Amino acid sequence: MADFDEKLEFKRRNSWQYMDESVKAEVTALCEDYKKFLDESKTEREAVDSAIKLLRASGFLSIEEVRDLKLPKEKLPGTKLYYVHRNRCIFIAVLGKENPEVGFNMVGAHVDCPRLDLKPNPLSEKNNVLYFRTHYYGGIKMYQWPTIPLSLHGVIVKKNGEKITVKIGENDDEPKFMISDLLPHMGGGQMSKPAGSFIDPENLNVIIGSIPGKIDEEDKDSKTLTVKQQILAYFNEKYGVDEKDFQRAELVITPAAKATDIGFDRGMIAAYGHDDRVCAYTELRALLDMKNVPTRTAVAYFADKEEIGSVGNTGARSNSLELFAIEIAALYGPGEVMLTANRCLAASKMLSADVTAAFDPSYADVYDESNAAFMGGGIAIEKYTGHGGKSGTSDCPAEFVREVTDIFDENGVAWQINEMGKIHSGGGGTIAQFMADKGVEVLDCGVPLWSMHAPLELASKSDIYWAYKGYLAFIDR
Ligand code: MN
Ligand code: MN
Secondary structure, eight states, rough: OOOOOOGOOOOOOOOGGHHHHHHHHHHHHHHHHHHHHHHOOSSSSHHHHHHHHHHTTTTEHHHHHHHHTOOOOOGTTEEEEEEEETEEEEEEEEEOSSSSGGOEEEEEEEEOOOOOEEEEEEEEEEEEEEEEEEEEEOOOOOOOOTTTTTEEEEEEETTTEEEEEEESSSSSSOOOOOOOOOGGOHHHHHHHHHTTTOOOOGGGEEEOOOOOOOOOOTTTTOOOOOOHHHHHHHHHHHHHGGGGGGGEEEEEEEEEEOEEEEEOOOOOOETTHHHHHHHHHHHHHHHOOOOOOOOOOOEEESOOOGGGGGTTTTSSTHHHHHHHHHHHHHOOOOHHHHHHHHHHHHHHHEEOOOOOOOGGGGGGGSSSSOOOOOOTTEEEEOOOOTTTTBBOOOOOOEEEEEHHHHHHHTOOOOOOOOOSSTTOOOOOOOOOHHHHHHEEEEEEOOOOOEESSSSSSSEEEHHHHHHEEEEEHOOOO
């Protein structure tokens, strides 16, 4: 047999096996910071607020503040700014040495996650137990939500316009909430139904109270407060709101669990909302940790509403990117602002930073193993997402796949390339196609997960680190 050059053959690597102790220490440090971010950021509003806190601490200014500085063009390179769009999405930039006409180098993730939203009239009392009625948001398996501790997040906007921020159930000394399930002894009928239908979404009712007022036994006509009245009185005392104010609220139920290490070796993190705050945090950190004034303006983008189709005026289909490009173009002085913004979009390059499914040996039959991403294999690149026949995807051209993978290779970033599941079992969109619609060159790449969209999702710390290193390499040049 002829000699064979082993380099001709592609071999998968587990990135942990090529990592020395100093890099492992960096992985641990990054992931500790990430866990803190996750625990503080359970909704898109909270994620945007957490980002602003980190940005302000690093000297970033709002675009309005930068505008007021009226900096001459030559002073703009290196300027660090952010642009918040309707409290739920944000663009963050380090202005480059070149005019925005040459395009941005962007990394874009989404910060909304599957959860249970409260219905507009959420309070419902049955047999002296008070519930929040919910309407689920995004793709969830209903059966995963009963019998776990839950927390309440969001805002209530009172009639007078005052906005109240609500966050209950995250601290150890705060109450939590829960959805009940049927005991197995009496669950025969339930257990014989398919998993997709044995929990009716109308039954995802969250227990929020159970103590009615005391009855005066001496007084035959004694009236007492219902549980609902008691809890309404609590809400009024704590927040100054009444039942009608729930109709002007945006309140959501999320798992109350904190991000936690998994395994004796602490190699993985279990957390609510890795999808897609793992990419949002790593791209944010990349921007914060840049060493250079980049040639092209570096941008990190947090989008909202990805989980329900990137819709609405804060989703990736909205004109928020165009508005941001116009605002940046306007900083460079009057003149052809619209032309500059349009040229900017057409010349922009973007990593669509979103999670994918890692090959799970317990469910091997839905994956094409040779085209799957693996836990610990590094940042996972998807040339296309979509579903059977590539419908609903932005198929990235080979030229840009080469450009990105070259940047990763030059910077020692561990990466793998995959499809999410078998042709007819996989699928799922990202913001990539909507960015591509605007003329941006875009490639999907992010962290592979297990248990995606479950109340707790799993990610490998090494892949989180390589996503960070990949995004940093892409923008810091
Ligand atoms: Mn996602
Ligand atoms: Mn998702």
